[in-house]
Amino acid sequence: MKNTRTALRALVTGIAACVAIASGAHAAGDLGGPPAPSTQVSPPDLNAIWGDPGFQKSFVAGYGINPELEPKISPDEIAVLELVRQLMPNDLPAAEALLRDSVRNDGSAILDLTLGGIQFQQERLDDALANYRTATSKFPSFRRAYRNIGLICVRQSKIDDAIAAFNKMIELGGADAYSYGLLGFCHSSKQDYQPAEAAYRNALLLQPENVEWRLGLTRSVFKQGKYEDAASLLDVLIATFPEKPDFWMLQAHTYLGLKQPAKAAVNLEALDSIGKSSTDSLYTLGDIYLSESLPDMAFGAFARAIDKDPAQPPARAIRCTEMLAARGGSQQAKALLGKVRSQWDASMSDTDKRKCLKLQARFAMSAGAGDDETARVLEEVIELDPLDGEALMLLAQHHSKGGRPDQAILYYERAARIDAFAAPAKVKIAQVYVSQGRFADALPLLRDAQSIRPREDVARYLEQVERASKSKR
Secondary structure (H helix, E strand, O other), X not given: OHHHHHHHHHHHHHHHHHHHHHHHHHOOOOOOOOOOOOOOOOOXXXXXXXXXXXXXXXXXXXXXXXXXXXXXXXXXXXXXXXXXXXXXXXXXXXXXXHHHHHOOOOOOHHHHHHHHHHHHHOOOHHHHHHHHHHHHHHOOXXXXXXXXXXXXXXXXXXXXXXXXXXXXXXXXXXXOHHHHHHHHHHHHHOOOHHHHHHHHHHHHHHOOOOHHHHHHHHHHHHHOOOHHHXXXXXXXXXXXXXXXXXXXXXXXXXXXXXXXXXXXXXXXHHHHHOOOOOHHHHHHHHHHHHHOOOHHHHHHHHHHHHHHOOOOOOHHHHHHHHHHHHOOOHHHHHHHHXXXXXXXXXXXXXXXXXXXXXXXXXXXXXXXXXXXXXXXXXXXXXXXOOOOHHHHHHHHHHHHHOOOHHHHHHHXXXXXXOHHHHHHHHHHXXXXXXXXXXXXXXHHHHHHHHHHOOOHHHHHHHHHHHHHHXXXX
16 A cells, blocks of 8 residues: 555656646647536537538538439529529628529429528528428438538527437438537437437547547547546547646546546646646545545645635535544644634634534644643534534543543533434443443433434443443342
8 A cells, every 4th residue: 555655646746747848838729618517528619610611611512412312403493593602702681582582382492402501691590490491391302401400400409300300311321520420419418428429429430630529429428437438538638738627627537437546646736737727626636645545645735725716615625624634634634724724714604613613622632732722612612503512522522531520421411412412422421420330320321322323332332231230239
């Protein structure tokens, strides 16, 4: 275990430094947007897709005609389309008006498709959708129309309609990277991650350089617990965008899912070294160090988390202090408590103040501090909340250790009137009685405690006290 901890220290220090240098030298920019939640990565950015030059080129190319797969068109309609094509660069309303006059119920679906495209470019999505649907009713295998129906339905969050349209287009043999990618987006938005993964893989196969598809695939496999796949995909994203904190954070969580805390710690240290850490990432880093029995490093991470955002509520920092104390890091917990008190003492709620005072009392008791200091701290807690059972138990314990059994019993009895502490408090009173040889007084208390919360150790203790009581008689 000692060798493992030493290796973790060296790994975190060395690799984090290397990553910081590499990220500074090879930063490729930022994707923009707020950081995602700690265990998630944002879904693909639809605005980035709409603005992609490749997408726009493929959309504009959709005004053409493929006579082998698409509706027939008469010479007169071809002439209309030529005029429309000339008007479109400078006067979309005139092009639309010409098409409206030319569309017929028995005419080619190509005109309906083109009219819908012009309306789509003007962000009149409902009108465009109606014309695309008309085109498919005239020519049921018109895959370009299904594609555009899918695009509009995604924009309008009509997810089921979009899935149906993209599936029809793929069934007709017209799949492309954008259709697969947006189909993945639709399934992912329904939290149906298996088909989302399949769709994103197809999109990424056709467009391996597209960050949005890689993001979508990463999110899909992560949500399914496929952490090895997620970690591999994130390697590429981090190498391309080393200053994007979402990717470092998500990969750290994939490593935790893979039971590889050392790698997770390296990621989080690297994130901090490039100035992109958050309070959440630093608290997570501290939790990792704590789970690996590295209280010094845990304290350092928790302290950095406190410094990162002085305006944060103190509750999480107090919890970390309690965890440090519970895991054997008493000195580090005491130092962290001092930092918490200096940061928030004046603004703490009564609840948080009580927690800090109880921690302070525990530290004083473990260090063998004077009676006056320990009692004063615990009495301050009880003054804030007379029904704080934990503080009553601690103060009773303090008096018991100090050879003041009557005062100890007094506080134990107060704790026993609180439901959550009734059983342990009665056991403690019984133990005081036993130390005084009052076995008969201890027995009913132990039986009451067992009726409230049965415990094997108390049952054995009860048997011993019963035997002692009988022998005394």
